[in-house]
Amino acid sequence: MEQTPLTRSRQALGRYGESLAARFLVGQGMVVLDRNWRCPAGEVDLVLREGDVLVLCEVKTRSSTGCGTPHEAVTPQKLARLRRLAARWLTEHDVHPAEVRIDLVAILRPPRGPVSVDHVRGIG
Amino acid sequence: MPFATARTIALQGAVGHLIDVQADVSSGMVGTTLVGRPDVALNEARDRCRMAVVNSGLSWPTTRRVTILLSPADLVKRGTHFDLAIAISVLAAAGLVPRQPLEDALFLGELTLSGGLRAVPGVLPMTMAGAGRGVRRVFVPETQAREAAMVPGLAVLGMRSLAQVVAELRGEEVPEAPPVAPMSGSRLLTWRGQGRVEELDLSDLRGMSDARYAVEVAAAGGHHLLLSGPKGAGKTSIAERIPGLLPDLAAEEALELTAIHSLAGALEPGDGMLLRPPFIAPHHDASKASLVGGGSGRVRPGEISRAHAGVLFLDEFPLFAADVIEALRQPLESGEVTIARGEESATFPARGMVVLACNPCPCGNFHPDARMSGCVCAEPSRRHYRRKLTGPLVDRIDITRHILPLRLHEARDPLAVPESSASVRRRVEQARARQAERFWGRAWRLNGQAPGPVLTREWPLTAAAQRQLEDEVFGGRISRRGATRVHRLAWTVADLHGPDQPGEEELDVALRLRTGAPLPVAVLERAR
Numbered sequence: 287m288e289q290t291p292l293t294r295s296r297q298a299l300g301r302y303g304e305s306l307a308a309r310f311l312v313g314q315g316m317v318v319l320d321r322n323w324r325c326p327a328g329e330v331d332l333v334l335r336e337g338d339v340l341v342l343c344e345v346k347t348r349s350s351t352g353c354g355t356p357h358e359a360v361t362p363q364k365l366a367r368l369r370r371l372a373a374r375w376l377t378e379h380d381v382h383p384a385e386v387r388i389d390l391v392a393i394l395r396p397p398r399g400p401v402s403v404d405h406v407r408g409i410g
Numbered sequence: 411m412p413f414a415t416a417r418t419i420a421l422q423g424a425v426g427h428l429i430d431v432q433a434d435v436s437s438g439m440v441g442t443t444l445v446g447r448p449d450v451a452l453n454e455a456r457d458r459c460r461m462a463v464v465n466s467g468l469s470w471p472t473t474r475r476v477t478i479l480l481s482p483a484d485l486v487k488r489g490t491h492f493d494l495a496i497a498i499s500v501l502a503a504a505g506l507v508p509r510q511p512l513e514d515a516l517f518l519g520e521l522t523l524s525g526g527l528r529a530v531p532g533v534l535p536m537t538m539a540g541a542g543r544g545v546r547r548v549f550v551p552e553t554q555a556r557e558a559a560m561v562p563g564l565a566v567l568g569m570r571s572l573a574q575v576v577a578e579l580r581g582e583e584v585p586e587a588p589p590v591a592p593m594s595g596s597r598l599l600t601w602r603g604q605g606r607v608e609e610l611d612l613s614d615l616r617g618m619s620d621a622r623y624a625v626e627v628a629a630a631g632g633h634h635l636l637l638s639g640p641k642g643a644g645k646t647s648i649a650e651r652i653p654g655l656l657p658d659l660a661a662e663e664a665l666e667l668t669a670i671h672s673l674a675g676a677l678e679p680g681d682g683m684l685l686r687p688p689f690i691a692p693h694h695d696a697s698k699a700s701l702v703g704g705g706s707g708r709v710r711p712g713e714i715s716r717a718h719a720g721v722l723f724l725d726e727f728p729l730f731a732a733d734v735i736e737a738l739r740q741p742l743e744s745g746e747v748t749i750a751r752g753e754e755s756a757t758f759p760a761r762g763m764v765v766l767a768c769n770p771c772p773c774g775n776f777h778p779d780a781r782m783s784g785c786v787c788a789e790p791s792r793r794h795y796r797r798k799l800t801g802p803l804v805d806r807i808d809i810t811r812h813i814l815p816l817r818l819h820e821a822r823d824p825l826a827v828p829e830s831s832a833s834v835r836r837r838v839e840q841a842r843a844r845q846a847e848r849f850w851g852r853a854w855r856l857n858g859q860a861p862g863p864v865l866t867r868e869w870p871l872t873a874a875a876q877r878q879l880e881d882e883v884f885g886g887r888i889s890r891r892g893a894t895r896v897h898r899l900a901w902t903v904a905d906l907h908g909p910d911q912p913g914e915e916e917l918d919v920a921l922r923l924r925t926g927a928p929l930p931v932a933v934l935e936r937a938r
Contacts, residue, residue, distance in 0.1 A: 354472070357474075360439065362439070406437045408437075
């Protein structure tokens with residue numbers, strides 16, 4: 287499939303955000319178990335472990351809030367899909383953690399000025 | 411602590427409940443939830459408040475989870491006046507407004523998308539409900555500051571916009587804001603301008619001595635009245651002049667009446683306290699809900715409550731729908747209306763005088779004297795019409811009078827100078843003063859409102875008159891209820907002109923007033 291320059295730049299922004307989020311979370315003492323895990327039901331950006339807790343993390347990166355904050359991009363439908371993905375990931379890897387949590391890392395990287403990273407624990 | 415409370419009021423009929431609007435701003439799935447049983451219009455407050463906040467140059471917490479609770483949560487809340495409290499509680503939870511000044515404040519008003527503060531119905535009763543419950547300051551839309559200020563002991567802050575309220579709470583200088591248009595289309599078409607009725611005077615009307623005496627008695631004792639007569643005889647003219655015979659409202663009545671009009675959304679920004687007895691004349695197409703109260707959503711007071719302490723005039727009353735007429739029975743008897751719903755019931759005061767007017771037949775030209783009757787109605791339709799005049803509502807009417815067209819000699823009589831309203835009003839005021847003295851410390855003021863058993867026990871007629879009244883009942887000429895009404899009327903007749911206790915003469919006049927029989931000339935001489 288042919289890709290336009292705009293699509294490429296959007297994907298680049300997404301990848302940038304995901305690696306920034308991974309570094310940020312590792313810095314918080316979490317362990318990355320999986321990145322960009324795919325299955326027919328969709329994709330999980332990051333799968334991590336924090337102590338006994340398995341964390342599925344959605345990363346949203348925006349370069350401006352013109353279309354709303356990155357937080358607002360996580361809809362109830364998206365959350366429901368992440369829950370289904372969590373179940374599939376656990377089944378495939380045969381792990382049985384004490385607790386499963388879904389987090390959000392919202393990254394705002396404006397063309398100028400500092401990048402902001404907001405880690406929201408347990409969005410649903 | 412990402413949590414704050416702002417207070418407002420939920421209305422159930424005329425009863426106000428203090429509501430804590432609690433906002434919590436914390437992390438989690440982004441969005442705004444409003445819980446605590448809001449109705450549809452109130453649920454839309456989330457979007458109104460959010461846009462109003464953003465367009466006021468403030469920020470809504472868009473990266474956080476906002477939960478708003480209307481507490482107590484079991485009460486159903488209706489109306490749009492919650493907006494201001496919701497916006498303020500969210501801003502306080504987000505740390506944009508200090509929490510401490512919210513503790514003794516009450517917030518009332520609807521927000522526009524631009525952040526303006528719009529007028530809402532019921533500000534007066536809501537402010538009354540807040541007074542004496544820890545509330546010291548009330549924030550209201552600017553156009554309604556005068557209304558809220560009728561409640562003593564509170565600081566009223568009339569505001570034009572959310573930004574002004576926020577500045578006031580922060581202790582900053584209040585910014586300029588454009589004025590917000592008041593509620594529109596609130597004054598119903600059925601409302602006949604109170605000012606017009608106040609201009610009318612009894613001296614405009616010639617003759618009609620019988621009807622004049624009847625309205626004087628009705629005004630003095632707060633009795634319900636039925637006027638029948640051919641079209642053009644002056645039924646409406648004389649009914650419209652009844653408010654002019656009534657004294658100014660007592661302070662308590664004035665507050666009740668103004669609160670009812672506020673609930674009905676019928677107070678204009680310029681209106682102060684309503685001090686004059688209202689005259690309410692709904693059209694005969696009026697629905698049951700518009701007359702006794704109700705409506706979908708919030709329970710609104712009906713016309714009968716808006717006529718509280720005044721006059722409810724039903725012209726051509728046989729043309730009103732049967733169920734509408736039926737619904738008036740209970741308020742006529744008890745002086746209040748109770749509207750029961752599945753989850754809530756609302757009670758409004760309704761102690762007005764009811765004045766009914768009707769034609770003698772559908773075409774309006776019937777006259778008992780065949781030579782003068784121009785009636786073209788078929789006998790069955792005339793009978794059908796008359797049946798409506800004997801129903802249970804009419805049984806609750808104290809005074810029935812038949813008005814005949816003015817006779818030539820009455821119209822031309824140079825000596826018959828009609829008495830003015832002011833002069834009749836003085837007699838009415840004296841009679842009311844006698845009643846006030848007699849009923850001191852009781853829950854009612856007028857003979858027409860006195861409970862029958864209490865009247866019989868504590869304020870009987872003279873022994874002879876009492877015997878005569880019993881004879882009328884056992885003779886089947888009047889009902890038990892009718893006897894009670896006659897008893898009340900006899901007291902009013904005595905209060906107007908007579909002795910300290912109603913005797914046979916007063917009873918005779920009362921019986922005639924009730925049954926529609928002609929009055930003795932001596933009585934009519936008193937009112938000309």
